[in-house]
Amino acid sequence: MNHLLSWRAPLLSLIVFLLLIGVWHALTLPKSSAPQTVGSEYAALVGAEASTGQKSAFPSPADVGRKILEHLREPFYDRGPNDKGIGIQLAYSIVRVMIGYLLAAMVAIPVGFLIGMSPTVYRALDPYIQVLKPISPLAWMPLALFTLKDSSVSAIFVIFICSLWPMLINTAFGVSSVRREWLNVSRTLEVGHLRTALRVILPAAAPTIMTGMRISISIAWLVIVAAEMLVGGTGIGYFVWNEWNNLSITNIITAILAIGLVGMLLDLMMAKLTKLVTFTE
Amino acid sequence: MSAFKDPFDASTSLTRGCSCGRHTSEADHQADLAGQTSDSELLGNRVVEAAVMRALFPEDATRRRFINAVGASTAMAAISSLFPLGMAKEAFAQSGNLEKTSLKVGFIPITCATPIIMSQPMGFYARQGLNVDVVKTAGWAVIRDKTINKEYDAAHMLSPMPIAITLGVGANAIPYTVPAIENINGQAITLSIKHKDKRDPKSWKGFKFAVPFDYSIHNYLLRYYLAEHGLDPDRDVQIRSVPPPEMVANLRADNIDGFLAPDPVNQRAVYDGVGFIHTLTKDLWPGHPCCAFAASKEFVTKMPNTYRALMKAIMEATAFAAKPENRKQIAEAIAPANYLNQPVTVVEQVLTGTYADGLGNIKKDPDRIDFDPFPWHSFAIWIMSQMKRWGQIKGDVDYAKVAREVFLATDAMKLMKEAGMKPPATTTKKFSVMGKEFDPAKPDAYIASFAIKRT
Numbered sequence: 001m002n003h004l005l006s007w008r009a010p011l012l013s014l015i016v017f018l019l020l021i022g023v024w025h026a027l028t029l030p031k032s033s034a035p036q037t038v039g040s041e042y043a044a045l046v047g048a049e050a051s052t053g054q055k056s057a058f059p060s061p062a063d064v065g066r067k068i069l070e071h072l073r074e075p076f077y078d079r080g081p082n083d084k085g086i087g088i089q090l091a092y093s094i095v096r097v098m099i100g101y102l103l104a105a106m107v108a109i110p111v112g113f114l115i116g117m118s119p120t121v122y123r124a125l126d127p128y129i130q131v132l133k134p135i136s137p138l139a140w141m142p143l144a145l146f147t148l149k150d151s152s153v154s155a156i157f158v159i160f161i162c163s164l165w166p167m168l169i170n171t172a173f174g175v176s177s178v179r180r181e182w183l184n185v186s187r188t189l190e191v192g193h194l195r196t197a198l199r200v201i202l203p204a205a206a207p208t209i210m211t212g213m214r215i216s217i218s219i220a221w222l223v224i225v226a227a228e229m230l231v232g233g234t235g236i237g238y239f240v241w242n243e244w245n246n247l248s249i250t251n252i253i254t255a256i257l258a259i260g261l262v263g264m265l266l267d268l269m270m271a272k273l274t275k276l277v278t279f280t281e
Numbered sequence: 282m283s284a285f286k287d288p289f290d291a292s293t294s295l296t297r298g299c300s301c302g303r304h305t306s307e308a309d310h311q312a313d314l315a316g317q318t319s320d321s322e323l324l325g326n327r328v329v330e331a332a333v334m335r336a337l338f339p340e341d342a343t344r345r346r347f348i349n350a351v352g353a354s355t356a357m358a359a360i361s362s363l364f365p366l367g368m369a370k371e372a373f374a375q376s377g378n379l380e381k382t383s384l385k386v387g388f389i390p391i392t393c394a395t396p397i398i399m400s401q402p403m404g405f406y407a408r409q410g411l412n413v414d415v416v417k418t419a420g421w422a423v424i425r426d427k428t429i430n431k432e433y434d435a436a437h438m439l440s441p442m443p444i445a446i447t448l449g450v451g452a453n454a455i456p457y458t459v460p461a462i463e464n465i466n467g468q469a470i471t472l473s474i475k476h477k478d479k480r481d482p483k484s485w486k487g488f489k490f491a492v493p494f495d496y497s498i499h500n501y502l503l504r505y506y507l508a509e510h511g512l513d514p515d516r517d518v519q520i521r522s523v524p525p526p527e528m529v530a531n532l533r534a535d536n537i538d539g540f541l542a543p544d545p546v547n548q549r550a551v552y553d554g555v556g557f558i559h560t561l562t563k564d565l566w567p568g569h570p571c572c573a574f575a576a577s578k579e580f581v582t583k584m585p586n587t588y589r590a591l592m593k594a595i596m597e598a599t600a601f602a603a604k605p606e607n608r609k610q611i612a613e614a615i616a617p618a619n620y621l622n623q624p625v626t627v628v629e630q631v632l633t634g635t636y637a638d639g640l641g642n643i644k645k646d647p648d649r650i651d652f653d654p655f656p657w658h659s660f661a662i663w664i665m666s667q668m669k670r671w672g673q674i675k676g677d678v679d680y681a682k683v684a685r686e687v688f689l690a691t692d693a694m695k696l697m698k699e700a701g702m703k704p705p706a707t708t709t710k711k712f713s714v715m716g717k718e719f720d721p722a723k724p725d726a727y728i729a730s731f732a733i734k735r736t
Contacts, residue, residue, distance in 0.1 A: 045630055045637035050554030055474075055533060080401075082417040083619035145423070149430035232419040241419055245390055245526035246622040247553060 021061050028060040059250045067250040068257070086239060086258060093224050093235040094262065096152070100159025101220045108164050108216075109209065112171025113197070116205070122172055133165040137223040141230050151231040155224070162223045163216035170212025174205030206277035214270040221263045236262075380584040382411055384591065387418045387427055387436040390621045391525050391543040392631050392650060393464045393572035394437045395611060396598040398621070402614045405598040409590040415620070420524040421494040429455060434580060435591060437463065440573040441664045445496040447687050450673055456578035459656050460592050460689045461599070461696075463572045466563035467631070467650030468499060469547040470506070471556045472539035473532055477640060480559065482510035491523040491531060491540035498571050501667035502562055503541040508733040509715050514671075515735070532556050543571065544631040544650065545623050550639070552627050557639025561649055566714040568653070570660045581689075592692070595654070596700035602652040603702075608632040654697060656688035659709040659721035666724040672735035680724050 049056045075087030115122050137158045144154035178201050186196045228237025236259055243251035384406075388394040398415055400406045406413040418424045421439060425446065428436045443457035472479070479485065485507070492499040500522070504514040514520055523531055525546045531537050533555045540546070541562070550556030562569060574595055581588050601607055612629040615621050621628060630636035634649035661684035668674045685708075694704040709721045719727055728736060 039641075039643075042637050042641060042643055045552075045626060045643065046639075047552045047554065047624075050552060050639075055555050056553040079617070080619035081414045083617065083622075142422075142426075145426045145430070149432075151423075151427060151430075151432060230419055231423060232417060238419075241526070242417065242618070242622055244530060246618070247529060247549070 025061050028058050030057070056247070059253070063250050064253045068254050071254055081233075082242070084234065086236070086255065089234060089236045089239045090258060090262060093228065093237065096155055096228075096235065097159055097217075097220045097224050097266075100156040101163050101217060103156070104160045104164040104216065104220075105167060105213065107160075108167035108212075109171050112168045112209075112212075113175055113201075115168070116172035116175025117197075117201075119176065122176060129165060129169060132161075133169070135161075137162045138226055138230060141227065145231070151233065155227045155231055155235075158227045159220045159223055163220040166215040166219065167209070167212040170215070171205065171209045174208025174212075175201055177208075178204040203277070203279070207274065207279070210270070210274040210277055214267065214274060217266050217270050218263065221259075221266055225259060378586060379410060379590055380587045381434070382587075384411055384413045384434040384587070385416055385432065386413055386591075387416050387424045387433040389421065389424060389437060389525060390417055390623075391572075392545055392615075392621070392628060393467060393543050395602055395615060395632070395650075396463050396595050396652060396654075397437050397574060398615045399602065399611050400594050400598040402620070403598070403601075403611075405594040405601075406591075408597075409594045411587070411590055411594065413591075413594075417620075419526075421497075428575070428577065431577075434587075435574065435576040438573050438575040439494055439497040439499075440570045440660065441496040441498060441501070441668065442494070443573060443575045443687050444661060444664055444683065445668070445673075447683065448674060448678075450496070450668070457575060457687060458578050458581055458689050459573040459575055459661075459687055460581070460588070461574045461595055461654035461693055462570045462656050462660070463574055463595075463599070463652065463654070465568045465570055465651050465653050466561070466648060467571055468502070468541060468543050468562040470503070470539060470541045470559040470562070471532070471547045471550050471639075472559045473535070473537075473556055474554065474639065476538060477557055482507060482512060485512060485538075486517050488538040489519045489521070489536070491521055491528050491537045491542070493525050493542060494522050496668075496673070497522075498569060498664070499541045499543070501664065501671070502565055502569070504671060505667070505714060506541075506565055508731065513733050529553060529555060545621065545627045548627045548631050548636060549623060551637050552624065554639075558636075561646060563646070563648060566712070567648075568651070568712070569714075570657070573656070574654075589696070592696050593699060596693075596696045596702065599652045599654045600697075600700045600702045605633070605647060654693060654702070655704055656690050656693055657705075657708065657710060658684040658688055658690055659712065659719070661688045662709070662721045662724050663712075663714075663719055666719075666728050669724075669736060670728050670731060670734045680721075 047056050071086045075085045077085040078088060115125055140158050140161055141154065144157045145151060148154050148157060182200055182204060183196070186200050191200070224235065225237040225240065228235035229241040230237075232238050232241065236255060240252055240255045243255065386397060388397050401413060401415045416433065418427065418436075421442065424433070424436050424438065425442060427433050428438075429446075438459075440459060440462060443459050446455055446457045448454065490503060492503055494500065500520065503520065507514045507518060512518060521537075523537070523540070525543055528537075528540050528542050528546050529550050532540065532550055533553065539556070539559070547556075547558055551558060574592075576588065576591075602611055609629060609632070612632050613625055616623050616625040616628045631650060634646040636644055636646075636649070638644050658681070662680045665674070665678055665680050665683065669678060688708075690708040697704040711718060711720055713719060717730075728734065
C-alpha cells in the first residue's frame with residue numbers, strides 16, 4: 001500500500017507535466033498555413049509570420065526544448081561583456097544574492113536578537129520595520145544608484161534591504177517568544193547573560209530564525225532578477241532583459257525555467273538547514 | 282571664417298567662391314589646403330587661434346578692421362595678453378601619453394549608437410591604443426546615472442540629455458559636453474498595424490504614444506509633428522516615455538498605439554508584423570540630430586589625451602559609417618547578441634535604407650539614417666527652444682552660451698579634419714522643420730510663433 005502511494009505522486013506530477021506541454025503544443029500549432037500575402041522580395045525582409053499578414057507567434061514546446069539544449073550544450077561561453085552563457089549569468093546572480101543575503105543575515109540576526117530581548121525596544125522599532133518592510137526593491141533602486149554611485153553595489157544593497165526584514169522580524173519574534181520557564185530556570189541556576197543568550201535563547205529561537213532566513217532567500221532571489229533587469233550588465237535578470245530586447249520568447253522561457261530551478265534549490269538548501277535545528281518538545 | 286584659415290590674415294576674400302579662385306567654395310579650398318599642409322601642429326594652432334578670434338569678433342568685417350588697424354602681430358600679442366593662447370594651443374596639440382587606456386562606454390542597443398558600438402568589433406578603438414568595453418545599458422535614466430557616477434567614462438546619450446543635465450533639469454546640474462553627434466535622421470513614427478487606415482494625424486485623438494525619454498529629440502519631434510497637425514500633445518494624446526527595447530513588446534500588447542522611436546525598433550515592429558512605418562523623421566526635418574556621444578566636462582579636462590584618442594576613434598568610425606558601401610558590413614558587425622541583439626536583416630534594412638514598410642511595400646531611402654558627427658550649435662539652440670516651448674525649462678535661457686559650452690564644435694572641427702572628413706566653416710546654420718524655418722539667432726521669436734505651447 002505504502003509502496004503504491006509513493007509512486008502515485010510522481011506519476012501525477014508526470015501527467016500534469018505532459019498535460020501542460022500538450023496544451024501548450026496544441027495552442028501554438030501553426031494556424032492552417034495562411035498563404036503568403038506579399039511578394040517574395042518583401043517576405044525576405046520580414047519575419048515568417050509577418051509575411052503571411054500575422055503577428056509573430058508564441059514559440060512551441062519543441063522550439064523551447066531546442067533552445068534549452070542549445071544552452072545546456074554551451075552554458076559558459078563568453079563572447080564579450082554583453083553576451084555570456086546562461087551558466088555564467090546565473091553564477092553572477094547567485095554570487096550577488098549570496099553577498100547581499102549574508103550581509104543582511106549578519107545585521108538582522110544580532111539586531112533582531114537585541115530587539116527580541118526587550119519588549120520596549122520591540123514596540124518602539126516595530127512601526128519603522130512595518131513601514132520599511134513592504135517597500136518594493138525597485139523603489140529602492142534609484143535611491144541606491146544615486147547615493148551609492150555604483151550599480152553592482154546598488155544591486156547588492158537592494159538584495160540586502162529586501163532580505164533584511166523577514167530575518168529581523170522572525171529573529172525578534174523567535175527570541176521574544178522563548179518560553180518563560182526556560183528563562184526562569186536559567187536564572188535560578190544563575191547562568192550569565194551571554195551564556196543564557198547562546199545556550200538557551202539561541203537554540204530555542206533557532207527554528208523561527210531559520211524560517212525567516214528561508215523566506216529571505218526566496219525574496220532575495222525574486223529581487224535579483226528585477227534589480228538586474230534595471231541595472232543591466234550581468235546576471236540572469238540582464239539575460240532576460242537582453243532577450244526581451246530581441247523579443248526572443250524561447251530564451252525568456254528558458255531563463256524563467258532556470259530561475260525557477262535555482263530558486264527551488266536555494267529553498268531546498270534552507271529547508272535542510274532548518275531541519276538540523278528543529279527540535280520537538 | 283573657416284577654422285583652418287589664418288585669422289590674422291586680413292586679405293582673404295569674404296565673398297562667395299574661394300580666395301584662390303580654383304574652388305567653388307571657401308570650405309573646399311580650405312579642405313584642399315589642409316590636405317597639403319603636413320604640419321598638423323600648425324593646423325592645430327590655427328584652429329585654436331581661429332576659435333578665439335571668432336569668439337572675440339563674431340563679425341568677419343570687424344575682425345578685419347581691427348587687424349588692419351593694429352597689424353597682425355600686434356593683434357596676436359594683444360589677444361595673447363587677454364587670453365592664454367599659448368596654453369590653449371598646447372592643450373589642443375598635446376598627443377602625449379594616454380591617462381587611461383581601459384575605458385567603459387555605455388550604450389543603448391539602437392542603431393543610433395552605431396559608431397560607438399562598431400568601433401569595438403571593427404577595431405577603431407584599438408587603433409588609438411584604447412581598450413574599450415562597450416556596455417549595454419537598460420535605459421536612459423540608468424545610463425545618465427552610471428555616467429554621472431563615473432562607472433562609464435563616456436556614453437551614448439540622446440542629444441538633449443547633456444543639455445538637460447547641464448541645465449539641471451531632471452537631474453542635478455553637472456557640466457556636460459557633447460563632443461560629437463552620432464547620427465542624423467534614423468528615427469520613424471511607427472503605428473500599430475490595426476491603425477493602417479488612419480494615416481491622417483488629425484484622426485489620432487486619444488492615441489497613446491511612446492517616446493524613448495522626456496529629454497529626447499523624439500519627444501520634441503513627435504510633439505512638433507502633432508502640434509503642426511492641430512493636436513495638442515499634452516491634451517489630445519498621451520505621450521509616455523518607454524525604453525526603446527520595450528516598445529515593440531508594448532505595441533504588440535496594445536498598450537500603445539504607436540511610437541516615435543529610434544531604429545531598429547521601427548523595423549523590428551515591421552519584422553514581427555505588429556506595426557508599420559508611418560513616416561521617417563527625415564521627412565519632418567532632413568538631417569536632424571538624434572543621439573550624441575557624451576562625456577562629462579571633468580573627463581574632457583582631466584584626461585585630454587584619452588578624450589582626444591576616444592574622439593578620434595569615434596570620428597573615424599563615423600566617417601566609415603557615413604559611406605553607404607560600408608553599411609552592410611557594419612550591420613553584420615553590430616547585430617549579434619553582444620551588441621544590438623537583432624536579426625541581421627533588420628539592422629541591414631535600417632542602415633542601407635532599403636526596407637519593408639509593414640504595409641507590403643519595399644521602400645528605398647538611402648539617407649534613412651546617416652552619420653555626421655558635427656555638433657551644430659544651432660541644433661542645441663533648437664532643442665532648448667523646444668524644451669522651453671513645452672515647459673521643461675522656465676525663465677530666460679542664454680541659448681548661445683549653453684550651446685557653446687555643451688556642444689564642442691571647435692574640437693569636432695579639428696578631429697573631423699584628422700579623420701578625413703570635411704567640417705563646416707561655421708557652427709550655426711538655419712534649417713527648417715516641417716517647412717518652417719528656424720533662425721538660431723532668434724529662438725524666442727521662434728517659440729512665440731507657435732500656436733500650441735506651454736510657455
